[in-house]
Amino acid sequence: MKTLGKVGLGLVGIVAALAGVVAYRTATFKPATAVDITAVKLAASVPVDxxxxxxxxxxxxxxxxxxxxxxxxxxxxxxxxxxxxxxxxxxxxxxxxxxxxxxxxxxxxxxxxxxxxxxxxxxxxxxxxxxxxxxxxxxxxxxxxxxxxxxxxxxxxxxxxxxxxxxxxxxxxxxxxxxxxxxxxxxxxxxxxxxxxxxxxxxxxxxxxxxxxxxxxxxxxxxxxxxxxxxxxxxxxxxxxxGEKGYATLKIVAKASGGHSSAPPKETGVETLSKAILAITGSPFPLEFKGPGADMIRAIAPETGLMTRVVVANTWLFGGLLKSQLAKSPASAATLHTTIAPTMLKGSPKENVLPQDATAWINYRIAPGQTRADVMARAKAATKGLAVDLSWEAPGGNDPSxxxxxxxxxxxxxxxxxxxxxxxxxxxxxxxxxxxxxxxxxxxxxxxxxxxxxxxxxxxxxxxxxxxxxxxxxxxxxxxxxxxxxxxxxx
CATH class of the missing domain: 3.40.630.10 (Zn peptidases)
Incomplete structure (x- = not known):
């Protein structure tokens, strides 16, 4: 019983210490981007009609x-x-x-x-x-x-x-x-x-x-x-x-033999293409609380309620909770990771004809810290084993600024x-x-x-x-x- 008591006291001590650290970091939190505007000497405005x-x-x-x-x-x-x-x-x-x-x-x-x-x-x-x-x-x-x-x-x-x-x-x-x-x-x-x-x-x-x-x-x-x-x-x-996110559109082509829809092969080009799209979107880039998107949240935290300030000031402890909340808003999530958006599809010109190739286009907005090369490598890894060709839609896009x-x-x-x-x-x-x-x-x-x-x-x-x-x-x-x-x- 004495041992259990000591363990309990130890746990209480750890919790108290943890709470103290959280409270101190919250009380002293100041965004790194904060500016003392009183120290900036601004010129007077010139009248404009x-x-x-x-x-x-x-x-x-x-x-x-x-x-x-x-x-x-x-x-x-x-x-x-x-x-x-x-x-x-x-x-x-x-x-x-x-x-x-x-x-x-x-x-x-x-x-x-x-x-x-x-x-x-x-x-x-x-x-x-x-x-x-x-x-x-x-x-x-x-x-x-x-x-x-x-x-x-x-x-x-x-x-x-x-x-x-x-x-x-x-x-x-x-x-x-x-x-x-x-x-x-x-x-x-x-x-x-x-x-x-x-x-x-x-x-x-x-x-x-x-x-x-x-x-x-x-x-x-x-x-x-x-x-x-x-x-x-x-x-x-x-x-x-x-800064700005990078921009690139991935073109995915699934080639097939084509033919009449009355005698389809075991897997059509459209099915292969669908699997490729799902494989790519099923391997999203994880949200990372860093960069300008994270700095924006930090800068606004002092204007928010106590609980938000506690979470933002202590991402070492509550980072997972913060990202899960931000993930609920597509606009907020987009500032913290590279986004993947399938936007266009092309198959057969007629409903009873199997296409000789099925094509999809996926638009990426690339987060700072990543490149088009990273995006292509991830897409190729996700579609490994599928009979598809991957390439950048011309003119090829650009990396993040x-x-x-x-x-x-x-x-x-x-x-x-x-x-x-x-x-x-x-x-x-x-x-x-x-x-x-x-x-x-x-x-x-x-x-x-x-x-x-x-x-x-x-x-x-x-x-x-x-x-x-x-x-x-x-x-x-x-x-x-x-x-x-x-x-x-x-x-």
Whole structure:
């Protein structure tokens, strides 16, 4: 009995010690990405005429710079018109900055700084927009390409993605140039013409910079924003993208002899293909609590309830529980692992004919720390023994971008501005889609992805969807953000 008593006391002691460690780590937990915004000296905003900014965004929407899947369908005269309109609308910018129109209609603007020892900064916003799905035009409250200003917003395709950023960057530059501002640090603007269809313009700009030996301090592009109803806290959180997932589509082909469906072989090509798909999806990449997705959760933890803070501050103990909870949300899970999504199938052209080959396409969004080679190796291991051929769908995709710093001066500046004077928590994030900025790897020390607009999760659904619009309040936020950003970073 005495021995049992000692064992019991020992267990109580272990539990007490464990509880003490958990309590201490919770009480002292501080995200590594936290920024003391009071230590960041921000320049004052330069006034921007908001009525003119709204009118200019409206006018930009009327240029049909639509990137079609088949580029032969693009009306390139619309891009020429947009370029001429920019020159007329922003005379101070075109006097202060050197404009280069690349052969593919991408734009590069350079405002040379007075101190060549300072690395430049690069702001990005693309010119093109996605089409409006045929038949849905009638569902828009206002015509998608008229740029109607109504209900305290500018309506139309591209008002957010990404002419909203393009116009507010130029509004800010115009106000600064007209005010007599002279940058010490060089400011570069890159505007690709085909972000929605591959990003060849951004690639051309990046190649130009590498040829010239340009090494930027940081790049800022679209990608993330302020989520008004962030799930963990139900209030606004500014999420700044540190990196992008890689992108690749796997093509799986199961060859077969074909023939009449009345005399099928023991296993058809469709059956073999089905087994291959199930084998691949049945071997998912595990969730790992690391990288920008994990850093986002850590950054938000101080704003959450006690139990969430306890779990996040003590992942050494509760890591399994945390991952199981995050796995319940596809959006949350996607930030913590490489995703596998079968999207397309092709078999016989007729129901009573056995196909000579059955094909499937699986789209991958590759998490930082992994590569297309890792994905292919896992797929081949999963389908070992099955008569299928695996290859990358052209043009082959891309690996994840590097993860940018959360200790750099660029991060501190962006966090200070995004926090809106400390009123909004700021968190790093991982962009699960793709932006032009991925091509700036090697051009800049860090690449960030953020536009300072506020919207709910539901409202973000209008991007590439119906009734896309930029509120006048967001328009004001964006011009204020960019003027202060440029004046602080380059002043």
């Amino acid at each position: 908001q009525a003119k900014a709204a009118q200019h965004l409206s006018e930009s929407i009327r240029f049909l710079t639509i990137s079609h899947q088949d580029k032969a369908e693009n009306d390139w005269s619309q891009w020429d018109g947009l370029h001429a309109w920019l020159a007329t609308t922003y005379p101070a910018v075109h006097k202060a900055m050197v404009r280069e129109i690349l052969p593919n209609k991408a734009l590069v603007y350079t405002w040379k700084g007075s101190d060549p020892a300072l690395a430049p900064i690069v702001l990005m916003a693309h010119q093109d927009v996605v089409p409006v799905t045929a038949g849905t035009e009638k569902d828009w409250k206002h015509p998608p390409f008229e740029g109607v200003i109504a209900e305290n917003a500018v309506w139309g395709r591209g008002s957010i993605d990404d002419k909203g950023s393009l116009v507010t960057i130029f509004e800010s530059l115009e106000a600064l140039a007209a005010s007599g501002f002279q940058p010490k640090r060089t400011v570069i603007v890159v505007s690709g013409q085909d972000e929605e269809a591959g990003g060849t313009g951004a690639q051309a700009a990046a190649a130009l910079f590498k040829q010239r030996g340009v090494k930027a301090e940081w790049v800022l592009d679209e990608g993330m924003a302020v989520v008004k109803d962030f799930p963990m806290v139900g209030k606004p959180v500014a999420v700044v993208g540190l 590097p993860v940018s710093s959360t200790s750099s001066e660029g991060w501190k500046l962006l966090a200070a501005l995004a926090s809106d004077g400390g009123k909004t928590p700021v968190a790093p994030g991982l962009v699960t889609a793709g932006t032009d900025s991925r091509y700036m790897t090697g051009v800049a020390k860090d690449v960030y992805r953020f536009a300072p607009m506020h919207a709910s999760i539901a409202e973000f659904g209008m991007i590439h969807g119906t009734n896309e619009h930029m509120s006048l309040e967001n328009l004001r936020r964006m011009t204020d953000f960019y003027t202060r950003l440029i004046a602080t970073a380059a002043g």
